[in-house]
Amino acid sequence: MNGFKYILTKQISWADRNNIRLVGSEITKGRLVYTEDLDKNLFEPLLPETRTEFEQGDGGELKGDSTRSAKMCAVHSSSAICVNVLQYWKNKNISTLAYALGLCRKGSQSASSIHFEKKFKISDKFQFNPNIDAVILNKQSDKIKAFGIECKFSEAYSLRNHPGLKEKYLTDITEQWKDIPNLFDFAKTISPEDKSFNHLHPAQLIKHILGLKKKYGKSGFRLLYLWYDVLGQDGCRHRAEIEEFAKISKKDSIKFHSISYQELITKLKKDYYNGNEKYIDYLTDRYL
Incomplete structure (x- = not known):
């Protein structure tokens, strides 16, 4: 069983265990993998701020009607697993989440807010700015201003090819590459097509690095890859691709690292179960 089928089977089983009826992408048509009501797919309903952030994003995650299911x-x-794991901390101690993600030291109180689908401009030359799945903003007085988080679930194991880096990112913003020469050399190998990476989407990560670097400077951010691990060759290959990208980023002193959802949930259960029982039980039942 490949990674995509593994995740899909596991999530359908979760819905069955909880008596959640599933419908198709066109309600009565398509594979039955969509909840009838968005709230049925979430630990907690979207907060007003979260809903607004997704509505302003480019992914169309909430667009659904009587004939078509919303992506989320x-x-x-x-996006659903991202919300289920991260939104819970919006009105709690966000630094606890940042520590569990490996982004800061235990006891740090730097993290001040968490946002979804935030856009960081790469250049005025480009019409569109990429959305990063989530970002934790720190206090203005901190050296590291932001923790960017790119989240991946089943799409990392899809059979669909992901796009490479468009050539304009190499030719139109040459100044922004001068302090990251290793990533620049690497970017050339995945432009305009990426024929090397099956699960990781490095072109997307590079665009996030360029956007965050322009906003906060090279040393003013961290970028985290939050991903779902699977059994077998797919999971092994995915991890190897992450490690390869991490090595290249490190050569340019870019603070990039990764953690799997399973590692995060296990850490939360070990260190923060008391007081967060319903949340952690939900994540454990659904995603471990």
């Missing part, structure tokens, strides 16, 4: 209603949705 899919049980294997990357």
Whole structure:
């Protein structure tokens, strides 16, 4: 069983265990992997701020009607797992989440807010700015101003090819590459097509690095890759690709690292179960 089927089977089983009825992408048509109601696919309903952030994003995650399911209603949705894991901390001690993600020291109180689908401009030359799945903003007095988080779930194991880096990113913003020469050389190998990486989407990560670097400077941010591990060759290959990208980023002193959802949930359960029982039980039942 490949990674995509593994995740899909696991999520359908979760819905069955909890008596959650599933429908197709066109309600009565398509594979039955969408919840009828978005709230059925979430630990907690979207907060007003979260809903606004997704509505302002470019992914169309919440666009659904009587004939078509919203993307976030899919049980294997990357945005749904992102919200289920991260939104809970919006009105709590966000630094606890940042520590569990490996982004700061235990006891740090730097993290001040968490946002979804935030855009960081790379250049005025480009019409569109990429959305990063989530970002934790720190206090203005901190050296590291932001923790960017790119989240991946089933799409990392899809058979669909992901795009490479468009050539304009290499030719139109040459000044922004001068302090990251290793990433620049690497970017050339995945432009305009990426024929090397099956699961990791490095072109997307590079665009996030360029946007965060322009906003906060090279030393003013960290970028985290939050991903779902699977059994077998797919999971092994995915991890190897992450490690390869991390090595290249490190050569340019870019603070990039990764953690799997399973590692995060296990850490939360070990260190922060008391007081967060319903949340952690939900994540454990659904994603471990």
